[in-house]
Amino acid sequence: MELKSTVDRRRGTAAMDGRERGASLFLKKLKKSWQLYVLMSLPFLYLIVFKYVPMYGAQIAFKNFVVTKGIWGSDWVGLKHFERFVTSYDFMRILRNTLVLSFYNLVASFPFPILLALGLNYLRSTSYRKAVQLVTYAPHFISIVVVVGIIKELLDPRIGIVNKIIGFLGFEPINFMGEINLFSSIYVWSDVWQHAGFNCIIFIAALASIDPALHEAAVVDGASKLRRVWHIDLPGIMPMAVILLILNTGHILDVGFEKVLLLQNPINLKASEIIDTYVYKVGLTAQVANYSYSTAIGLFKSIINLILLLTVNKLAQKTRQASLW
Amino acid sequence: MNLSLRHESWTDKLFTLANGVFITLLFLSVLYPILYIISASFSDSQAVVSGEVWLWPVRPSLEGYTAVFEYNQVWTGFRNSFIYTSLGTAINVAVTVLAAYPLSRRDFFGKNVFMILFMFTTMFTGGLIPNYLLVRELGMLDTVWSMVLPTALTVWNVIITRTYFQMSIPHELLEAAQLDGCNDFQFFWKIVIRLSGPILAVITLYYAAANWNQYFNAMIYLKTQDMYPLQLVLKDILVQNDVDVAMLSGDPLDAARREALKTLLKYSLIVISTVPLMVVYPFIQKYLVKGVMIGSLKG
Numbered sequence A: 001m002e003l004k005s006t007v008d009r010r011r012g013t014a015a016m017d018g019r020e021r022g023a024s025l026f027l028k029k030l031k032k033s034w035q036l037y038v039l040m041s042l043p044f045l046y047l048i049v050f051k052y053v054p055m056y057g058a059q060i061a062f063k064n065f066v067v068t069k070g071i072w073g074s075d076w077v078g079l080k081h082f083e084r085f086v087t088s089y090d091f092m093r094i095l096r097n098t099l100v101l102s103f104y105n106l107v108a109s110f111p112f113p114i115l116l117a118l119g120l121n122y123l124r125s126t127s128y129r130k131a132v133q134l135v136t137y138a139p140h141f142i143s144i145v146v147v148v149g150i151i152k153e154l155l156d157p158r159i160g161i162v163n164k165i166i167g168f169l170g171f172e173p174i175n176f177m178g179e180i181n182l183f184s185s186i187y188v189w190s191d192v193w194q195h196a197g198f199n200c201i202i203f204i205a206a207l208a209s210i211d212p213a214l215h216e217a218a219v220v221d222g223a224s225k226l227r228r229v230w231h232i233d234l235p236g237i238m239p240m241a242v243i244l245l246i247l248n249t250g251h252i253l254d255v256g257f258e259k260v261l262l263l264q265n266p267i268n269l270k271a272s273e274i275i276d277t278y279v280y281k282v283g284l285t286a287q288v289a290n291y292s293y294s295t296a297i298g299l300f301k302s303i304i305n306l307i308l309l310l311t312v313n314k315l316a317q318k319t320r321q322a323s324l325w
Numbered sequence B: 001m002n003l004s005l006r007h008e009s010w011t012d013k014l015f016t017l018a019n020g021v022f023i024t025l026l027f028l029s030v031l032y033p034i035l036y037i038i039s040a041s042f043s044d045s046q047a048v049v050s051g052e053v054w055l056w057p058v059r060p061s062l063e064g065y066t067a068v069f070e071y072n073q074v075w076t077g078f079r080n081s082f083i084y085t086s087l088g089t090a091i092n093v094a095v096t097v098l099a100a101y102p103l104s105r106r107d108f109f110g111k112n113v114f115m116i117l118f119m120f121t122t123m124f125t126g127g128l129i130p131n132y133l134l135v136r137e138l139g140m141l142d143t144v145w146s147m148v149l150p151t152a153l154t155v156w157n158v159i160i161t162r163t164y165f166q167m168s169i170p171h172e173l174l175e176a177a178q179l180d181g182c183n184d185f186q187f188f189w190k191i192v193i194r195l196s197g198p199i200l201a202v203i204t205l206y207y208a209a210a211n212w213n214q215y216f217n218a219m220i221y222l223k224t225q226d227m228y229p230l231q232l233v234l235k236d237i238l239v240q241n242d243v244d245v246a247m248l249s250g251d252p253l254d255a256a257r258r259e260a261l262k263t264l265l266k267y268s269l270i271v272i273s274t275v276p277l278m279v280v281y282p283f284i285q286k287y288l289v290k291g292v293m294i295g296s297l298k299g
Helices: A002-032 A034-062 A080-086 A091-109 A111-121 A126-141 A144-154 A161-168 A180-199 A201-208 A212-220 A225-249 A257-263 A275-285 A291-324 B010-041 B045-049 B063-070 B072-104 B111-123 B128-137 B155-168 B171-179 B184-195 B197-213 B216-221 B230-239 B255-298
Strands: none
Touching: A002 A034, A034 A080, A034 A291, A034 B072, A034 B111, A034 B128, A034 B184, A080 A291, A091 A111, A091 A180, A091 A225, A091 A275, A111 A126, A111 A180, A111 A201, A111 A225, A111 B010, A126 A180, A126 B010, A126 B255, A144 A180, A144 A257, A144 B010, A144 B230, A144 B255, A180 A201, A180 A257, A180 B010, A201 A225, A201 B255, A212 A225, A225 A291, A225 B010, A257 A275, A275 A291, A275 B128, A291 B111, A291 B128, B010 B255, B045 B255, B063 B255, B072 B111, B072 B155, B072 B184, B072 B197, B072 B230, B111 B155, B128 B216, B155 B197, B155 B255, B171 B184, B197 B230, B197 B255, B216 B230, B230 B255
């Protein structure tokens, strides 16, 4: 009995010591890094104020936000706004538009950077390669506003060069911006035009990291260039391509909404209204701005996005492990 | 590539030819719109609207550029964009480096917690309205701060900067400096910053391009026209087709000529607004590429 209690007591003190030691070790570690915390303080403050405070503010999605009552003081209404959105007349159309635009973009923009990288890799003339790279990367840095301006000018039904060419070939001019079915193609192919060059950089890097001995051996064995592309280059860049593809599916609801917003007009609205532009309109440009409803729609998207991203990241990790060897 | 110079089979020759054609097609389809816009901007306004311009300027004139020069809003926009971009980028780079260095130190206690805090914001955000309410609550609506503070840092840039530090500043260097009595502040200021030229170039460019091209925040946060950045002015003219005709010179009664000048003004504006980036771009291209490479390491 007595013995046991002594042991207990000893154990107790040992545990206490451990905890104390743990606590002091914790403080010591904190102290050792204190200057690093000072460096981190400004970015940390930014993160809290401009990223985490809005997350706290997102609770108005579950409330009837009234400016005078503030975020915390407004009344809870549960899932009312979410229900309203999901059952609204616009819901299916907006979701469909978002997904169509996103998948179309994902599929159309996938092969071009890879093909461009492979092609550049087999160009004989270095100076031509440099010129192609310089020009194809450049549009990436043109602003969205200017790109949309370019699209509108070039596709103009009356004076745009595209319709001049169509007319020159003997066809009727097409009113591109006034054709509801063409909206997604305009969005997607202008995106390919703008970003395919820059997006091929990563594949050029992947190609450069392929062991040259593989190519030498293949040449000795009499493999043609096409065969080398197929059996050496493509397998070499596939892991990167697969990972990028997987990661991009995690952003399937994030269509480049700043561009969509600029491309919208009353005619194509039926095909061009996506979740993000809808959030903007409901929340900031509507006659009666509805903050709570808009926030709920945004949150709906954010939550689906988060789930997708986490799933997809898991998948990417698995692929990466599998593709390392 | 010496390999390919030896005797070539006909299939390889065919491949090389097909490849050359393919790349040239892609090259031209990217190049042609750019070339056309530049040529159009230097042409006569009538030549542009009547479709005489195909590749090279027709009846070269500076009409469009004169119109742009007389368009006051454009110059206010340029000035504002310049202010927002330089101030914004300075803040961006400072905050990013301050965040990236501690995260690059393996002995930084709590590193993983901070990392999770950063990464989480890339996966989940409060959304448009909560951000807007915050900026309004902070009294930053319609001030220069609304242009530079809400976007003070991009997690992606923090990650590439951190990766660069991890690769280029060995832990042994820190240990050696610590033996000499160097503390973290001194090491950061005297060694890390001095060694980080290339990565500073990369993130400065990324941030500057993003700040210069940004229009959405300006659209929702700014009300005063005189504070509009260039992109917002461009949006009115290029996208909304909202040209202040009073700014255009020439006979105000000649409607057809004015319409033509309006079109030409747009082409010239596209060129002028993109020139600042395009002039520096060829010199900085290698840094941009470097940024992508570093990013792919830990992507």
